[in-house]
Amino acid sequence: MEKVRYDEATQRVYINKAQYFEGISKEVWEYRIGAYQVMEKYLKDRRGRKLSLDEIDRYMKVAKAIHLTLELQAKIGDVY
Known part of the structure; x- marks a missing residue:
């Protein structure tokens, strides 16, 4: 893995010129x-080597968990 962008x-979250994770919102x-x-x-903690x-x-599970957390925070905010 190279520079994260x-x-x-x-x-998309690019981990090199050709490989990326897709569907990552700005909020996540x-x-x-x-x-x-x-x-x-x-990703930065794993720079310089290939991801298993x-x-x-x-990584994708963490992205999903953050997405769900943001949804719940918005619902809680609507109540208050």
């Missing part, structure tokens, strides 16, 4: 826990 127009990409931008940090299938699967 997010393309908002296509909702920018989601933070404390000082960490979760989606970016996961398990790591790829885990």
